[in-house]
Amino acid sequence: MITSKGYATQHSFTKLKPVSFEREEPGAHDVEIAVLFCGVCHSDIHQARNEWSNTVYPCVPGHEVVGRVTRTGASASKHAVGDIVGVGCMIDSCRQCEPCKNGEENYCECPNSWLATYNGPMVPAKQAPGQQNVYGRENTYGGYSDVLVVNEDFVLKIPAGLKPEVAAPILCAGVTTYSPMKHWGVKAGDKVGILGFGGLGHMAAKIAKAMGAEVTVFTRTKEKLYEAGKLGVQGVLETDKDALETLASSFDLILSTVPEKHDVNPFVALLKRDATLCVVGALEPLAGVNNQEVAFHRRSVAGSLIGSIAETQEILDFCAKHNIGPEIELIAIQDINDAYKKVIDGEVRFRYVIDMASLQKDTDFASF
Ligand SMILES: [Zn+2]
Numbered sequence: 001m002i003t004s005k006g007y008a009t010q011h012s013f014t015k016l017k018p019v020s021f022e023r024e025e026p027g028a029h030d031v032e033i034a035v036l037f038c039g040v041c042h043s044d045i046h047q048a049r050n051e052w053s054n055t056v057y058p059c060v061p062g063h064e065v066v067g068r069v070t071r072t073g074a075s076a077s078k079h080a081v082g083d084i085v086g087v088g089c090m091i092d093s094c095r096q097c098e099p100c101k102n103g104e105e106n107y108c109e110c111p112n113s114w115l116a117t118y119n120g121p122m123v124p125a126k127q128a129p130g131q132q133n134v135y136g137r138e139n140t141y142g143g144y145s146d147v148l149v150v151n152e153d154f155v156l157k158i159p160a161g162l163k164p165e166v167a168a169p170i171l172c173a174g175v176t177t178y179s180p181m182k183h184w185g186v187k188a189g190d191k192v193g194i195l196g197f198g199g200l201g202h203m204a205a206k207i208a209k210a211m212g213a214e215v216t217v218f219t220r221t222k223e224k225l226y227e228a229g230k231l232g233v234q235g236v237l238e239t240d241k242d243a244l245e246t247l248a249s250s251f252d253l254i255l256s257t258v259p260e261k262h263d264v265n266p267f268v269a270l271l272k273r274d275a276t277l278c279v280v281g282a283l284e285p286l287a288g289v290n291n292q293e294v295a296f297h298r299r300s301v302a303g304s305l306i307g308s309i310a311e312t313q314e315i316l317d318f319c320a321k322h323n324i325g326p327e328i329e330l331i332a333i334q335d336i337n338d339a340y341k342k343v344i345d346g347e348v349r350f351r352y353v354i355d356m357a358s359l360q361k362d363t364d365f366a367s368f
């Protein structure tokens with residue numbers, strides 16, 4: 001076993017604290033990664049606090065991980081010691097179902113769905129048919145730690161043109177917004193709306209703009225109109241009814257990145273005929289949709305879940321090619337509880353990334 005250090009919480013109501021725990025040694029197809037940076041995603045907070053009622057404790061969050069390969073298994077050939085690599089939301093899938101065979105592991109249809117980087121299988125054994133666990137692991141520990149061991153097929157290559165700390169949020173926020181833009185065929189000249197202008201939203205705006213789309217972000221925060229201007233996209237206040245009226249029936253695709261329950265109806269009205277509003281931020285029941293607005297213009301309201309491994313590599317390469325990346329603020333791991341509060345309060349501009357070297361400052365690690 002490998003002794004790993006990191007930050008974990010044991011309950012929904014406690015803060016993250018330094019911990020020491022054991023990980024499996026790399027198997028034949030695994031790579032061992034020394035973690036350099038890890039992004040702080042809003043879902044880390046949902047998960048640490050059991051807000052989706054599926055958290056397995058102890059919880060070591062972190063699924064926007066960039067590090068250096070330190071060891072490879074005997075049969076692992078895709079990555080070499082010293083490579084800078086990334087790990088996103090998934091570390092394995094069943095590999096046998098139709099989505100897996102089609103390279104859409106993020107929609108794995110096996111009884112436990114995909115194996116998440118932290119918190120174990122997406123569908124835990126107790127909720128799976130026959131209470132089975134095809135992965136044999138009830139919990140997994142994420143990137144708020146010094147080392148990670150991952151199957152080589154789920155490890156991404158970080159292009160030389162991307163700084164490792166900037167690449168980290170692309171592994172979740174980037175691919176989560178890129179995947180639906182690719183699926184719904186965003187092209188140059190399209191009008192793309194982005195609802196919510198935080199970690200996911202600002203990444204979505206940058207990617208859509210680099211694709212040549214005309215981008216509008218909708219925000220509740222006046223100060224963020226200025227941030228939109230800095231990115232070279234149009235900013236509109238969600239509460240500005242006049243502005244929304246002038247934008248009626250004009251968008252080819254709208255992505256909602258709002259990470260909680262919200263009303264999509266005012267934005268459905270902004271879609272062109274046959275266009276789609278896709279929700280990527282919230283994983284809970286939304287307020288009711290007025291189907292009159294949907295049916296009268298053959299519009300769609302849809303959802304999309306992260307992205308595949310192939311799409312994750314594509315968006316990393318796309319960001320390097322177009323010289324774009326998230327706006328990040330580096331923090332020490334000791335600041336993580338304060339950072340969670342600021343993410344919830346909307347004070348982060350736009351993504352916190354943990355500099356994992358800071359972990360060396362801690363001396364007292366509880367074990368679990
Ligand atoms: Zn995430």
Ligand SMILES: [Zn+2]
Pocket residue numbers: 093094095096097098099100105107108109110
């Ligand atoms: Zn599968």
